[in-house]
Amino acid sequence: MSLSKNIEEIDMQPEKRGTQKTYRKPLLRQFSPLMVAMVGLPGRGKSILAKRLERYMNYTGDITKVYDISEYRRKHMEKYASHEMFKADNLPAWRIRIQSFREALEDAAAWLSEPGNKVAILDGPNVSRSQREEIYDLVYTQLGFRVMFIECVCEDPMMLERNFKEILIYSVDYRGMATEEALKDLSLKMAHYKAQYVSPSLGSEWELPCPVVKVLDGGEGGVIAHGVNGVKESKILAYISTPRPFQQTLYFSRHGESEYNVIGKIGGNASLSPRGQKYAEALAKHIKALNLPSLQVWTSTLERTKATSAGIKAPQLHLSELDEIYSGECESLTYEELQDLFPKELALRDHEKLKYRYPQGESYLDVMRRLVPVLMQLETESNVLVVSHQAVLRCILAYFLETPLEEVPYMHVPLHTIIKVTLWGYNYNIETIKMPIDCVDTNRSKPINCSLNRTAEDALKTVPVHFDNVDELIHTLEAI
């Protein structure tokens, strides 16, 4: 400990930093960007929390980026050797670690200084008080921004064991190492960090005058927060106070083909087509065969989703948040009718589909906003089947898959397809199961010509094939 103290004294002077930058300090700090620094030993759930927080903040409009100190460390070392790297008296390794810490910190600070960026998350152990003081000094004092610490504390042996296993599976450092050896190395690495670990103090001993939140046992043990003040900090506290599962599978489906789908109409509250009805039966059969424990079904309040899930034996919840994007004055029109009656609206929509709002209706951004409470609840659940609609499922999947905003309105979410989303490490995996029941395609890709004065032909070029009326489909089915 005394040696490590000496190293800190020599090495951690801010003036020794490689890249001294000058920053324009904001006059008032209230609405400044925020640096969140994670604190805690390895295997305490810092990285998954940082990742989840990043996903949530970005989706809800605060542009956020994680800076992972261990990735900087890896740039300086060809391959991870062993726990020796983390010993307090290993001076050359210490230099690499402190250099990595500073590079990550400075990159995060520089990124935060760019207009529009709101929250940088510095993911790493940050176990020493002097490291935290250095973060505070640069970000709070020099830049005039805001700083918040999130400490992950975990004493639950079961949870620790699970976290360690996850590290062995997902960490680059242990790739290719035998499990037993890796586990031993990880324990020693942990012991080195423990020797250097000073937990940020709260209450009258408050270490630094900025918010500190301690998350106990991944949230299962609750949170202790001190000094939270500021809109983004409160929002973050609300998010991280909820425990979330480490194993999670969610299922999504659009309703079965509706009578409106068959004839190419948007919106409305139509019934299922005969083929849509078949899909409902196939879906119920498929889900039953999975035999999912504690299965729940969440649908919209519209007829076509309720009919689709009707045969599934599980508690069902009907939420208006899951209703299809509301197209206002354009409800129940075909694209051909839309082009005929509202050519300007259709062109505006094609030009910027994400932000475009139907007259007296909604935009994709509106749908994303109204979905946030449902997504927050969904993120804490497993074995939920959500039966909803094309635009809504695009917005929901975009959350889990972190789809770039501008791509959301063009995501491919076909009818008669079950989508399975599974948490894998820090990210979500997606699998699709196409049911062998014919249906129309409702995906209209972005036309090349989105100008206000385009021809009807140009506007309608990407409209998918549909029937003129439902009887036509029924005749076709009878003819088979």
Place this chain on the structure above:
Amino acid sequence: MSLSKNIEEIDMQPEKRGTQKTYRKPLLRQFSPLMVAMVGLPGRGKSILAKRLERYMNYTGDITKVYDISEYRRKHMEKYASHEMFKADNLPAWRIRIQSFREALEDAAAWLSEPGNKVAILDGPNVSRSQREEIYDLVYTQLGFRVMFIECVCEDPMMLERNFKEILIYSVDYRGMATEEALKDLSLKMAHYKAQYVSPSLGSEWELPCPVVKVLDGGEGGVIAHGVNGVKESKILAYISTPRPFQQTLYFSRHGESEYNVIGKIGGNASLSPRGQKYAEALAKHIKALNLPSLQVWTSTLERTKATSAGIKAPQLHLSELDEIYSGECESLTYEELQDLFPKELALRDHEKLKYRYPQGESYLDVMRRLVPVLMQLETESNVLVVSHQAVLRCILAYFLETPLEEVPYMHVPLHTIIKVTLWGYNYNIETIKMPIDCVDTNRSKPINCSLNRTAEDALKTVPVHFDNVDELIHTLEAI
């Protein structure tokens, strides 16, 4: 203690409740209504926190109502006699208190069962474990709703003294009682409660399986949260984790009269008129004379607010959240032009001004939503002067004054007027200071005829008088 325990055993059996109701239990609890029960000794800041939470939740769309147990108690007692009322062995008084508790609880539960209502706050000491179990039993088990406890703990002697003084000023119980006598009575009342007080336990001793948040020293000492799970609970935690001042004065002003105001145009980014410029000078002089410590000025990003505050010596922040309601395709039009070009839009707006959204523009509800982060910050500040716009100030004042939603778009916020808002007890007081500088009136009240086929005359009946062009005003001023 043992006597009070006996009383509880006799009296607190749920089957002894006066009004046994049957409730329809929801199938899934995730999105059910929420009962928040306050816990804590008198003078710990429960009621102001409950009141603030109610204001915030209502503004942000979760319909919320406080049920104050002491108001029920007062219905059963003609006049508050003394602390004897709160002694554990005062059986007749105990019966009144437990009856009041149950009436408040049942009224809150009944209200929560009505469609649309989201959060009921049961404000009272709820110091005993059996009371909390009764809340849980009724609301969680019988109704299938959600329950959350917020305990206010305060040990800071300065804060306690301040809270006691506030009780003596604002509490109905002590109205007309001499200060010394009241203070003595309050101390004894406190002692009686202390003897019955069992703090809800957390961690492995967790009292009831629902969220508990302990707010320490009004938030100044941080918060400890356990079991927070659910969208509304997280939102509440975020709100209550921030300490807020007990004395607070905020100032508001619209920009000085603009050139657009003079000629009756809406929106845009015009400069100040000569009279608006005079107001800017008068405002700076007035604010300077107040000599406010740590004064800050927050304006919109538009020219007219920045010009209005330019002469004030204080740090200035320019926030786009404070920009005027965006009228999209109707920007920079007069009402006469609006009626000419978009008669249907003007009628729709007059019909439902709160929800009406200008084509490609905003509604009042949109403005309220974008203001929430600014309001959250503003609520923690004092001596801020906000220079903004008519619609935006309506939405801001509506927060502090708890204006019913439908009245918000018609609130009277005239030009050349300083509005002072001061926290008084649990509510805000408003004072207006009209500056003696002439200006146009921009307030257009709701026309009687809001139908789509009304005449132009009917549509324009309430348009306030304005000049045809700015030169006309300048000539008028020169002629004086």
